[in-house]
Amino acid sequence: MLTAKLREALICFKAGRVTLPYPFAPHDPAPGFRGKITLDPDRCFGCGGCANVCPAGVIQVRDAGQLLRVLEFQWRRCTYCGRCEEVCPEQAITMSQQFETATDRGDDMVMRLEVFMGPCQRCGRCYVPPTPLDRMDRTGFRTGSGGRS
Ligand code: SF4
Ligand code: SF4
Incomplete structure (x- = not known):
C-alpha cells in the first residue's frame, strides 16, 4: 500500500506542474x-439572420418606427x-x-444595437439604404447611426 502511494507520488513529481x-x-x-459574442455596429445591416438561428433566443429584433431597427x-x-x-x-x-464575463450587473449582459433603416x-x-449618402438622406445628420447603446 505504502509502496503504491510512493510510486504514485513519484509519477506526479516526474510529470511536473x-x-x-x-x-x-x-x-x-x-x-x-x-x-463572448462581439458585434461590429458598422457591419450589421439588421437582416435578423442571427436572431432566426439562435437556439437560445438571445437576439431579439424589432422595428421601433419606420427608420429604426433595434x-x-x-x-x-x-x-x-x-x-x-x-x-x-x-461578419x-x-x-x-x-x-x-462574470458580473453582478444585469445591464452588462445586454447589448443593444440601433440600425437606421429606410x-x-x-x-x-x-x-438599409444602399449607400451612406442615401442613409443620410433619410436620417439627416443624426448621431449614433448604427451605434451601440
Ligand atoms: S448581426 Fe445579425 S442582423 Fe446584423 S447583419 Fe449579421 S445576421 Fe444580420
Ligand atoms: S446562443 Fe445565440 S447568441 Fe449565443 S452563440 Fe449561439 S446563436 Fe449566437
Missing part, C-alpha cells in the same frame, strides 16, 4: 475558442454555439476570446 497558473497569470484560450442581445442566455457568427452575411458577429414606399417595411 500540469495545471495553469491562471488566475495569477493571464490565460490565452486555445485557437477556435468561442467566448437588435437586443440578452447574452446571459448565450450557449456560445457560434451559429450567429456562422450565418451573419457581413458583424464574432466569437471573441473573452471568457471572463421604409419601403410600397410595403412600409424597413431596409
Whole structure:
C-alpha cells in the first residue's frame, strides 16, 4: 500500500506542474475558442439572420418606427454555439476570446444595437439604404447611426 502511494507520488513529481497558473497569470484560450459574442455596429445591416438561428433566443429584433431597427442581445442566455457568427452575411458577429464575463450587473449582459433603416414606399417595411449618402438622406445628420447603446 505504502509502496503504491510512493510510486504514485513519484509519477506526479516526474510529470511536473500540469495545471495553469491562471488566475495569477493571464490565460490565452486555445485557437477556435468561442467566448463572448462581439458585434461590429458598422457591419450589421439588421437582416435578423442571427436572431432566426439562435437556439437560445438571445437576439431579439424589432422595428421601433419606420427608420429604426433595434437588435437586443440578452447574452446571459448565450450557449456560445457560434451559429450567429456562422450565418451573419457581413461578419458583424464574432466569437471573441473573452471568457471572463462574470458580473453582478444585469445591464452588462445586454447589448443593444440601433440600425437606421429606410421604409419601403410600397410595403412600409424597413431596409438599409444602399449607400451612406442615401442613409443620410433619410436620417439627416443624426448621431449614433448604427451605434451601440
Ligand atoms: S448581426 Fe449579421 S445576421 Fe445579425 S442582423 Fe446584423 S447583419 Fe444580420
Ligand atoms: S452563440 Fe449561439 S446562443 Fe449565443 S447568441 Fe449566437 S446563436 Fe445565440
